[in-house]
Amino acid sequence: MSALPAQSDLQAAILARRNWAVERLGAWVRHGSVLGQELQAQEYIADVYEEIGFSSRFETIDIDAISKLPGYSPVDWSYHNRPNVVGFHDPPSSKGRSLILNGHVDVVSPEPSSLWTSDPFGPRVVKEEEDGETWMYGRGAADMKGGSMCYLWALAALGDMGYTPASKVILQSPIEEECTGNGALALCANGYTADACLIPEPFAESILRRQVGVMWFDVRIVGKTTHVLGTGAGVNAIEKSWVIIQALRELEVETNDPDRVPDSYKDIEHPINLNVGIITGGDWASTVAGECVTRFRFGLFPGESLSDLKNRIEKRVREAAAVDSWLKDFPPTVNYVGFQAEGCEFDVSGDFGKALRQAHGNWRGSEPVELTATCTTDVRFFNLYYDIPSTCYGPKSRNIHGVDEKVSIDSMQRVTEVMSSFIGDWCGLEKRG
Ligand SMILES: [Zn+2]
Structure with a gap:
């Protein structure tokens, strides 16, 4: 050489x-x-x-x-x-x-x-x-x-x-x-x-x-389609999606709680981020939206397991649905496509x-x-x-x-x-x- x-x-x-x-x-x-x-x-x-x-x-x-x-x-x-x-x-x-x-x-x-x-x-x-x-x-x-x-x-x-x-x-x-x-x-x-x-x-x-690790998942919500004439009888899947987005934002806040952030990430401001990346719902301006799929990204610390994060996400979605008059009977479904990346x-x-x-x-x-x-x-x-x-x-x-x-x-x-x-x-x- x-x-x-x-x-x-x-x-x-x-x-x-x-x-x-x-x-x-x-x-x-x-x-x-x-x-x-x-x-x-x-x-x-x-x-x-x-x-x-x-x-x-x-x-x-x-x-x-x-x-x-x-x-x-x-x-x-x-x-x-x-x-x-x-x-x-x-x-x-x-x-x-x-x-x-x-x-x-x-x-x-x-x-x-x-x-x-x-x-x-x-x-x-x-x-x-x-x-x-x-x-x-x-x-x-x-x-x-x-x-x-x-x-x-x-x-x-x-x-x-x-x-x-x-x-x-x-x-x-x-x-x-x-x-x-x-x-x-x-x-x-x-x-x-x-x-x-x-x-x-x-x-x-x-x-x-x-x-960090990164997980992608989507949440599908089914509503009840009606003509806007009968809006009172319909359930708008786009608006119901907000229930889930808010619940996952709370999970994000808890995940960044200083007590659970590992030492290696303590100096980083807000290390775990939830992103609401894509929302697809409804198909007609005069129809109450019957379906809405929201695609999310969530982070996890090195050493944390993907299955634990899945459990936490699904539990949070279930809890939010349980106290909603519509979603308790028509619960959202969670699906995983894209990143399942460990830290x-x-x-x-x-x-x-x-x-x-x-x-x-x-x-x-x-x-x-x-x-x-x-x-x-x-x-x-x-x-x-x-x-x-x-x-x-x-x-x-x-x-x-x-x-x-x-x-x-x-x-x-x-x-x-x-x-x-x-x-x-x-x-x-x-x-x-
Ligand atoms: Zn790159």
Whole structure:
């Protein structure tokens, strides 16, 4: 194996690749990869894998093969034409420690896109006066195509200097990080494993220490349909839904009671959030709404079980229904589609955490901040079910999942510097002849 290149040489090689990285990121963001429309973005990134000297492969998700595995989340949609993409660098005499570099391809809906300053899928690069940094706006620019571009940028810059990793490196572009994690689960189940996994989610150059779990569920309420003439005889399912929303808000308050919040989350304001995400009810302005389905998201702390949370939710729904004149006879039903994600912790003092913290320290001159997250990421599959240490370390972002999402390109460049040193240290490097 080769000695690691000097930091100043790495810095110059990374700077020389900056325009390439910005151009590739912009083109990738243009392929708006919301649920069900990931294919073009996947084809695009497979080409970039090949461009930097990796081989690429499309991996179909076989739902029957993963539906019994721990970590699986149930779905009511299809996986047709929605592959994961994997990239390989597999040197014949692998010497260092193997590594997965993983970044989900899916993005959340940009709606209402009319509120954006410009087209969410028409990326725009702006130097902002307030912080002097250069940012790229666009849905997915930050969450998380920008982070994924950092490892591609690092590998490309190392390649420009004549270096390749001395060990096996697997690039992963899974679908469905934003709704189930089934993409990452399928990759683990198919044997794409390694000694560590780095996921550059846009967490401002911090290192992820722990994350909450996330559960999706929906509550269906049936009312009594009548013409508005006979409103008095009808029961409006939309209005009855409010009974359940209020009851679940009370459960949220109790869940955040300081007495039950674990020490690791005591410093976080309101760590467990209930979100009322989608409400679908009624079908005619002059008909009393006969059915309403509300889709919720609820969090849970690391170490808490999904089945306990289900019990608490269902109990609360039952109790609220029991004291309602209509719902006591027509009780709401609770159904689970999407995230059934446990919380998880990452030991930053293990070999992988140490190597990453050291790479950050070498460039930035201090330890990275440790992040306690109130969202989930795909690291849980690697840490909890496949014994692969996994954490997040990625660029600075603003407004992820919101209007005018953006990623700092200057922060991406800093992350790329740290990653290039980390890859060199973890995998070792070989100089091409
Ligand atoms: Zn993300």
